[in-house]
Amino acid sequence: MKGYKEDENGYYTLDSSGKKWYAHPKGQLPSDLFEIGIISRSAKEREKFPTQKPEALIERIIRASTDKDSIVLDCFVGSGTTAAVAEKLGRRWIAADINKGAIQTSIKRLQKLPDMQHGIAHYRVNNYDANTHLERRDIVIKKYGVQTDRQEAFFDGTLDGTLVKIIDLTKPLTPLDIQTIKDELENRPDESRNITVFCYGINSGIQAELKEENRRRAINKIFARDIGSEGVTTFEPASAEVNFERDGDSVTVTIADYISPTILARMDIDRTIFDEQIDDFHAQIDCVLIDTDYTGEHFKIVESDVPKKKEDFVDGEYTVLLPRPDARVAVKIIDMLGEETEITE
Numbered sequence: 165m166k167g168y169k170e171d172e173n174g175y176y177t178l179d180s181s182g183k184k185w186y187a188h189p190k191g192q193l194p195s196d197l198f199e200i201g202i203i204s205r206s207a208k209e210r211e212k213f214p215t216q217k218p219e220a221l222i223e224r225i226i227r228a229s230t231d232k233d234s235i236v237l238d239c240f241v242g243s244g245t246t247a248a249v250a251e252k253l254g255r256r257w258i259a260a261d262i263n264k265g266a267i268q269t270s271i272k273r274l275q276k277l278p279d280m281q282h283g284i285a286h287y288r289v290n291n292y293d294a295n296t297h298l299e300r301r302d303i304v305i306k307k308y309g310v311q312t313d314r315q316e317a318f319f320d321g322t323l324d325g326t327l328v329k330i331i332d333l334t335k336p337l338t339p340l341d342i343q344t345i346k347d348e349l350e351n352r353p354d355e356s357r358n359i360t361v362f363c364y365g366i367n368s369g370i371q372a373e374l375k376e377e378n379r380r381r382a383i384n385k386i387f388a389r390d391i392g393s394e395g396v397t398t399f400e401p402a403s404a405e406v407n408f409e410r411d412g413d414s415v416t417v418t419i420a421d422y423i424s425p426t427i428l429a430r431m432d433i434d435r436t437i438f439d440e441q442i443d444d445f446h447a448q449i450d451c452v453l454i455d456t457d458y459t460g461e462h463f464k465i466v467e468s469d470v471p472k473k474k475e476d477f478v479d480g481e482y483t484v485l486l487p488r489p490d491a492r493v494a495v496k497i498i499d500m501l502g503e504e505t506e507i508t509e
């Protein structure tokens with residue numbers, strides 16, 4: 165130890181009065197500043213994710229705060245660093261992210277880990293495939309049948325004889341949103357219709373206040389509808405046609421077709437992204453995983469087709485050995501938006 169002397173009691177330094185101060189046998193207490201370098205460009209762990217954290221940093225935190233088999237939760241997992249480190253350290257883990265691309269990156273990263281035999285369960289917690297206000301607004305208009313009115317500057321249209329206001333659907337309704345509607349109504353003394361307000365989240369206080377005000381008002385009653393609690397879903401699952409042909413102790417799995425309504429809808433929104441590739445359905449598929457002994461519980465990856473380059477397609481046809489003649493085969497297709505479709509023979 166630098167700067168220390170040693171005697172039969174351990175390492176020590178001397179103060180100005182000559183008193184011996186011994187170093188603690190377990191070393192110095194760590195400070196709350198961790199000095200860990202950023203991930204280098206050529207690092208193996210690099211995932212090309214803009215805010216990716218170094219594994220060494222997360223490892224230190226996990227080691228300091230958990231034991232083997234502890235459950236580590238990261239609600240904002242990004243490129244999957246926390247889950248990957250937790251897995252390597254023998255911890256159980258739960259990871260979440262709002263961004264499909266992040267989930268996709270994390271799943272691929274975790275699948276590359278050598279001991280990832282037990283597979284990863286991927287749950288879709290809600291069925292929205294829209295994150296921006298405009299995407300959600302579009303869903304509301306279609307789902308509820310709002311008649312839009314381009315002449316209107318303030319309201320979005322009409323529904324069942326009411327005027328419709330769709331407030332910013334990325335945040336809950338606020339008293340200020342309601343006030344803005346009331347101010348608009350003040351400027352329209354002849355307006356007799358009621359108002360439907362669509363929002364994404366509303367607290368019970370605002371709802372109770374509106375109810376009370378509506379009771380007192382003869383016209384221009386304001387009804388708030390929370391698309392979150394009304395369970396508006398827009399998600400139509402993808403479907404795949406997969407053929408299984410057995411021949412003795414092997415099976416040939418062929419993906420004959422794959423249709424993702426979500427990708428098709430996205431193509432309509434932004435043709436420039438998908439135009440070149442869409443002639444071939446394989447272009448929509450990011451990777452194909454096969455379990456040759458599927459128990460119905462966990463998907464174990466026995467065979468995987470993950471093209472190295474982004475522009476490469478999956479093969480779509482795989483001949484794999486079966487562990488037993490009666491083993492059940494399952495195929496998981498993960499598409500470019502991270503949607504998973506599982507097909508069992």
Ligand SMILES: C[S@@+](CC[C@H](N)C(=O)[O-])C[C@H]1O[C@@H](n2cnc3c(N)ncnc32)[C@H](O)[C@@H]1O
Nearest residue numbers: 215216217240241242243244245261262263266
């Ligand atoms: C700073 S990044 C995390 C980076 C991560 N530690 C890594 O090493 O890759 C934050 C992540 O939080 C996600 N996120 C932001 N808001 C969220 C929300 N409300 N729910 C779930 N995930 C969210 C983002 O999509 C992003 O991937």
